[in-house]
Amino acid sequence: MITRRTHVTLLAASLLLTGCGGGAVAGTASMPTPSREPSPPAPSPESSVEVAPRRIPGLGPRTWARIPDGTRQAVVVTGRGRDSPDSTVVLYQRTAAGWRPGAQWPAHNALKGWSDHHLAGDLRSPVGVFTLTDAGGLLKDPGTRLTYDRGVGFTSPGTGFEGEPLAGSFDYVIAINYNRRPGTSPLDWTRPMGAGRGGGIWLHVDHGGPTHGCVSIAEKHMKELLLTLDPALRPVVVMGDAKSLAR
Template identity: 75%
Template sequence: MITHRPRAAVLLAASLLLTGCGGGATAASGPATAAAAPEASAASATPGAPAPSLSLEVATRQIPGLGPRTLAAVPSGARQAVVVTGQGKNSPRSTVVLYRRTEAGWQAGESWPAHNALRGWSDHHMAGDLHSPIGVYGLSDAGGLLRDPGTKLPYDHGVGFTAPGTGFEGESLAGSFDYVIAIDYNREPGTSPLDWTRPLGAGRGGGIWLHVDHGGPTHGCVSVAEEHMKELLLALDPALRPVVVMGDHASLAR
């Protein structure tokens, strides 16, 4: 278990309404190793027994909907990919699918509804721009207000994950950070999601997470229903070097 530093937790709580996950989300959410963007890294996870909703379907050689540039950004060693596909460049709605690479190719789990940032997507995310960053990023660390459900990812449990206030549509953010998975955009992998280190500088934002959906757009994160967040936590395995591939449909197809 990671023990988050009190200073980091206080700084994050104070800044949630300006960057990252402070905006909240409710239906779904979700980057990792960097070829599509300079700010990336990787990780992944999978439990002993797959959850029913993650049952595998027909394998494909490549992940559907990803174009040559996006595919080139997916690390060759990655065996799990959480694909977040936005409905449009300016839309706060998206879908999330967990893919697993096998000898037969990439196999898809179920498709889950999700939310992303209020103003959609950007390939040059900045702090407070209310866009989710497009790219391929590692999934290295997790945490939450609730206790570790049994994930193989390092998990930081504590009150620093309390989500205050309301979202863009007046919905309560309570419980949004019950479970979170840090997206390795402008952060130091191997640290708590609450860690404040920003390798690209504070101006490029940070605190981009997969977290529990609260029923509305986020500030930059990807959010899915709590049951699906728990399934992701149980499925992702660092040994499989999991990544998140995220962006609107047109951008991912490039």
């Protein structure tokens, strides 16, 4: 009989070689003279134009300060709670009018939620702002402007925490530059902060359950992300539970 702990251990081992939310006022007895309400003023041309926010909603000053100057694309991952594996993803693009959001996509993050000090094997996703420079996958390049590495190293065997098959999870991945060397394949295992701080944190195809530390979205949304991200716009991912992002 395989216990849950044994299952988690086996799963972690199977992924080792890959990657990985008023009252009325009383009046007199006489009848008041009817008054006519003034007509509301016609909207000015300026007020009728939709203006995008100058800052991304939900991000506090501490988080905002970590977004590099010149960034014009931000993938915002908002976790449902500190210990929740459920989150949403929105791609924001900066225009002359401000930051404009794309569609909101459902996503998964790590099984145990989020951490400000991610460690290898803690089953939490790291909170922070990280650049996005490199992609890859088991399938051929869909046409991304990011550097793309295709190979069998992106095979994802086994099952997830809820018994769901992991096959296809790494068909498309985008490396999150947490404890890795930018400009290399997502499969590169260089860990500048040391192996104890974990790594292999990716955006990848959702398999229907929590991850070890990555963020996962539907395959069609991964393809859209790959086709939209542009290194010239210095894209980043801003990720964490809602309370952490609001700091």
